[in-house]
Amino acid sequence: MGATAIQLGDFEALAREGLPPEVWAYLAGGAGDETTMHANGEAWQRLHLVPRVLRNLTTAHTQIELLGRRWAHPIGIAPVAAHALFHPEAECGTVLAAAAQGAACVLSSQGSTPWAELSALVRDDPGRGPLWAQAYWQGSLARTLALVEHAAQARMEAVVLTVDAPVHGARDRERRAGFVLPAALSKANAVPGSHPPLPAFEHPPLCGGLLAHAPTWGAVGELIRESPLPVVLKGLLHPEDARRAHDLGAAAGWVSNHGGRTLDTAWPTAHALPAVRAAVGPDWPLLVDGGIRRGTDVVKALALGANAVFIGRPAVMALAAQGARGVAHALRLLRDEFEIALALCGASHPGELHTDWVRQT
Template sequence: MATIREPLVRIPASLVSVADYERLAPEFIEPATLAYIAGGSGNEQSLRANIEDVARLRIRNRLLVDSAHGHTRLSLLAHSLAHPVLLAPIGHQGLVHRDGEVAVAQGAAATDTALVTSTQATRRLEDIAAATDGPKWFQLYFQPRKEHTLALVRRAEAAGYTALVVTLDTPVQPLSRRAQRAGFRIPSDCLPASLAEFSEQTRPPSALAGVFDGLMAAAPGWQDLDWLMGQTRLPVIVKGVLDVEDAAKCQRRGVSGLVLSNHGGRALDGVPSAISVLPEIRARLGKTYPLLIDGGIRSGYDVFKALACGANAVLVGRPQIYALAVAGALGVAHMLKLLRDELEVCMALSGTPTLADIGALSLAPDLQLTNLGYH
């Protein structure tokens, strides 16, 4: 078995893309852990769709556009952001680096990047917040007992998080076949630090109890979302939306924004990618309603495509884990710089000097092979 390398302290000249971090990841992550990170649920149809649907889109280049005053700034939920790339909430980051989510927060701080901290983080939410003075949101899973959910909300408010991102698409977490085959188990030193004070008896029932009698018995409903919004002044964003009717229902109930997501292909397998449903949801909810997406974002060109389809911003998931494993906070910062640099190049060459200039016309029409005489 190959020896797992320590994180790099310098970025080699050969590391020039987000894909390079994924390519190097097996040298820095234990095989079973890598299977857990890289894998998706079921037959991994949705995992593949995330990449394929983004890759299928083509960008329209434009000539002689004045881009002298171009920039990537935006306003999102009344906050000014330097660019439209956020770090998605990913739990158990201590699996790949000793400093875990704190190192990710340091990388975010170095690149003016907004951070979304996971309920499942291996570092306390307060310690993660203290590691960055940049924008930060807290991703919340409803706990089986409301007082525990409320305790997390109050801690997030006190720590300086400025929005709550409520994940609703995984009341049951499907098992990854890759992880099962690799024999992966989350080690005891990588459990969620912010949940440590909650006793085992109040955590969700084991899947051994059966789906409907076990996990789904404690699953939240619309009334719980309404309750949560009544408990905080922070904007509440719902993550995990793919259905246009669910999206409209969230908007009507006063949800401040949505993250369109299939959980990185780790929730219900066979559902569409976020980018494929984005245009329909944008059309239904209007031009000004905040919509973010995740899944399949691997370059600045992918960020551009998501914005052209109607997103205000994107979240990157697995790339931050690979970058963290390869080079710690430095790797996360470098990965984010690569995304931002590529986005700026793409904007310049497509004649869209600001994010407001990016739209549906920034994408080329689908190539119809039949028009070229192919069948």
């Protein structure tokens, strides 16, 4: 298996050694000056845990209930495009590793492997976590529903609609490296046909008119009503947006700034999470990603109102370094750290955590 990682950060150097510089720039980089990308992790580190002692933890566990399903633990893998860029096992390795660790796995619509093929690999594994499909708006409700129907036919259990990237961020590191995402590695789940034609514009439009194909709240509401799968909205930072998603009937909200890859200097997710939770009340499921690298980060996220957390870059770096075995090892490391932190904080299960366990410096 090569060098042994003892924490998620160790996979970064292992992955960088084996990837072409332009692919590493795509994986490791963010938008602009990468301020948000770095601030995500720093924000979790500035939070301090306040443990409780002498509590009875005899029956303590890590299980949660989310979207009608029991999860072994509240840790999942976030969607990342084109895993074949990073390792020959591609999404197959990621899905198998997630199943082996009982972790939720969200599979990008811009992946290298068809959803149906990935579902078939693990759907009969009784210990696996949920399999969700990630989607971008496809320019129209009809095309987006076609993609969701495709996910349903592949036996995905929910669809995660990414709503914070109507256009790409300005990713300087990628541009300097000359990276272009190969179409052949990211179209396994593509909807046939082309986007609707652009309308005529009275004035020169933003971003070449691409925003004419971006979704609105009304369109997303129609998707939620017509979707055969529960719809999770990913990319929420503003409390009012979260409240609107809740009121439209989304199955869950996902607090995310796209890992710092779209709008640089956007609010770190650790800061946005408490405000979003306050806006939607205690019962609506909330997920979070962005800079989570330690089991203590998982505890902090749950204490601030998340029901589950997701990792993106660390999982793919582990895949790049060591294939499926690396991803499974990364998940196991984070699970073990989470269990240790949960026990040392005196919490008997994830749902018991609340803001009393966390202090901001």
